[in-house]
Amino acid sequence: MSSSRAAESSLLALNQQEELEDLPREYPLSTSEDEGDSDGERKHQKLLEAISSLDGKNRWKLAERSEASLKVSEFNVSSEGSGEKLVLSDLLAPVKTSSSLAAVKKQLNRVKSKKTVELPLHREEIERIHREVAFNKTSQVLSKWDPVVQKNRQAEQLVFPLSKQQSIFAPIEHVVSGWKARTPLEQEIFNLLHKNKQPVTDPLLTPMEKASLKAMSLEEVKMRRAELQRARALQSYYEARARREKKIKSKKYHKLLKKGKAKQALKEFEKLRKVNPAAALEELEKLEKARMMERMSLKHQNSGKWAKSKALMAKYDLEARQAMQEQLARNKELMQKIQVASESAEEEGGAEEEGEPFVPDVVNEVQVKADGANPWMFRNHSSDTKEAEVQGDPEELAEPAAQEAPESEEEGPVVAEEILLKEFEERRSLRQKSGLNQIAKLVGSQETKDPSSQEVLSELRALSQKLNRENHQSRKQELSSTRTVLVVQREEPAGEEEEPLLLQRPERARTLDELEELGKEGCFQNKELPRAAVEGQQLERNPSNHLGVPREKKRKEQMIDLQNLLTTKSPSMKSLAVPTTVEELEDEERDQRQMIKEAFAGDDVIRDFLKEKREAVEASKPKDVDLTLPGWGEWGGVGLKPSAKKRRRFLIKAPEGPPRKDKNLPNVILNEKRNIHAVAHQVRMLPYPFTHHQQFERTIQTPIGSTWNTQRAFQKLTMPKVVTKPGHIIKPIKAEDVGYRSSSRSDLSVVQRNPKRLSVRHKKQLKKNSVD
């Protein structure tokens, strides 16, 4: 009942609200109809309330009101004072019956489902939020400067003004376009230019030049230039090398070179045959042609001038004989046309080869090699035939037989030749380096006369062996036996193989054990034998050294061990000599002492220290001053000393200094040299940016003056931190200076945001202003 009344009254109030809104709250509604009794009722209510509140409980209970509330607003219906919440259904209850209000009901239901709008914030609160947002935005904008600021703070050098005004290059066309030829000379020049189709004004470059400009970028040009440079350098290097090689007078070298080249060509041809048969055929034709030419010519026959002279000499000179032999062999080789073609080779050759009616000799030769047949067979063949004519010596005969063993590989000869070539090179360099020492000379001569000296060498070897055996039979029996075996073996490898060993000899002799041995065995050898003999002996000893290294080493080690034992045991021997007492403790102590003594046997630390201290004391003592002038007041001269009396008289004795602080401290040296005057100039505390005294010392110790530094380094070291240009205005840093895009938005956007404040005219003026 009461609720429905309240609802009624509130509805009533809604009607009246518009009139009453302005009235102050305190005043009661004087214009209402039921003024009298309602007033009385309220008073009664109040009284009741006051009484009830006297007991202290629910003092603040709100008054229940039965009349229209004053706090009625158009937005909501308040139920203040009723003590319970107003529910919409209560309001709607009386409306239930009437069906005409269905639409309203629906609307109200819809309203019920919606939430109430929150109160708008305080103005100050809103402003605060605005400010915070704006601040965040601005600090974000500002933080783009962080890297720039950081960079500038750490920069080694800052040059102001920051924005360099770039000198504007006016293109020549622009300059030229406003200019006309007036004088006859100018006209003439222009005529010439026009004739040559030189563009005078606009493009300025001929089409060709333009194309070339476009064609190459700077980097390309740089790369190309670098390439060219390198090519040129290489060319000059090769030229120099070729010149050097051309200067080499050794015939053997050239011969070998040529041979090597031929072999190389063959190899290449082989490769070509596999890869490109057409080209190979051409090559082949060339070779065939060469063979034909050879057959036609008498070049390698014994009919030339040189050959005839050699033939004359051949009887007496082994070398000449050999040369002739070689020439003939070459002739044969060139003329030979071998048809032997193994099946496997044919298989390898492939289908293309099968079409050919006959296989050329050169190809076959190579293939034979590839099969593993000994290529030296050809040579042996020829040499064998020659030997019948030229009566080769036993060594020469032995040579190819010996070579068989190491050169079982297919490309033996090539390898050998390469080795030889290398040796030549080495020898040359060696000669250049070491100057012509005797041994090298000797070796060189031996090499040049290799075949002829072979006999001599073998004789010498035999002789030296004999001597060896006689001398060291007792001691080095096994060694010599191995050596003999080795010598036998030594005979086998070819003369060519000996040369590197010959070369290595002087170095080897220098090793320690060699020297020892030399000392042991060669003392009288040197006296009795000529040098060649010594050499020979060394020669044959070298390989034996090779094998006998471990054993010799062992022996050496043994020697060293003995010595070590001697040296290390010497103190301990002494200790043994000391008579030992019965007491064990003492014994132990002594043992320890002994051990320490042994350990530090070499260095007497205490004595050193005492010596050092004595020296320090001496140095720190004030020195006497001797003012004697020899020859003053008496005779002077060489060998005459001033008299003792005079010396005594003029000697100023230095006053005794204060006693040293370490006088009574035997184990300490106290340095009393601290310079008080220097202290005033020294930094006492480590200054701020440095974290370690070493850093600071290092900065102080590196000089920066031009006395100690090159001009460039000096300039770099003394570079000022800030450089300004005199007479130039330094403007504040701009976004463009550091490569940022400056915001296109005008700072005046505040004006644009509130357009109603500005008239159109004003806007125009603004624009105009901001432009200028």
Added chain:
Amino acid sequence: MKVKMLSRNPDSYVRETKLDLQRVPRNYDPTLHPFEVPREYVRALNATKLERVFAKPFLASLDGHRDGVSCLAKHPKSLATVLSGACDGEVRIWNLTKRKCIHTVQAHEGFVRGICTRFCGTSFFTVGDDKTVKQWKMDGPGYGEEEEPLHTILGKTVYTGIDHHWKEAVFATCGQQVDIWDEQRTSPICSMTWGFDSISSVKFNPIETFLLGSCASDRNIVLYDMRQATPLKKVILDMRTNTICWNPMEAFIFTAANEDYNLYTFDMRALDTPVMVHMDHVSAVLDVDYSPTGKDFVSASFDKSIRIFPVDKSRSREVYHTKRMQHVICVKWTSDSKYIMCGSDEMNIRLWKANASEKLGVLTSREKAATDYNQRLKEKFQHHPHIKRISRHRHLPKSIYSQIQEQRIMKEARRRKELNRIKHSKPGSVQRVSEKKKRVVAVVK
């Protein structure tokens, strides 16, 4: 036979011109040049002494004003032109090369509170005690013309400061609030307030030009954003800030000249602690201006001296004073970073060298190399006691000297008291507050 001849390249010993130095072949073998540290030390010592000998910073005094100089302004395009406003309302334009006044305007009645030039250098603005803002032509009137301002804006309240935007036709004044004006209009485009107090100075940020900083007499520094037409943040210090200046090379750094004898360098993004507290003055700091290189700034003080501080040091590197110079009210660093101007109470504008011992004029390359070397030597040995003592030595007027002593004692006493308080209270109950944080009362969002 080959004959080998000695051959020399004339390039190595022939000079290109007669004026070139003779080339001296050098051997840099360190054994030939011993004692490098002692020798360089002596050189550094001599350089330091010479620096003190040649330290004569005072260049000229521009006199002509008939009252104290209240404000100074640089010309944005011409190094030789300087504008100054005096307490009697007179504005003078000076030529520094001639050291003469080239133009005089009676701009206001009463003080000229602020003066600023337009970014293009054709005109300048003044505000005065007569509640007006006036725009003047830089060139002065033609022959026979009356001296009149281009525009006059009559305001409701007194304007105490003015600054012009660095790029656009906008200027800002301060007084009861910060107003932003379009040059063509008689009412402000926008006015920003935060609290009610008189604002003494307003400055545009030279890099991010939409930013403004102002300082008010209720001890706060307020930052504004012109684009968003709103204040950003406010920091309240211990005492009143007289003026602020933005670093022209670092967009977010500004320095505030405070009444408590100190200067505070702030990063505007973190206002709760200043980046650096610069202390050396013994009286209120009235004005501050940055060197255009952004490495130093100069401050003018009520203690009759100006001081030059490196941005990253808390102590000044230089102090300038003369017997006749009274309270220095305004100071400016010229835009070539070579000179400093200060206007003071006793009606004079003084011109100083920014680097006291620097030789003016064109230097030969050898001179330049020598000065660079000496500078580097001084830097290298700056921690050595003798050199430190000599390079730090400055003559000070007795008043300043004695005040420094006194303040040192006071500071020591305060420190001792604080230490004692910490010692005699429960551990952790009394916190030590760093000198930087001590001065900031609050930051208001």
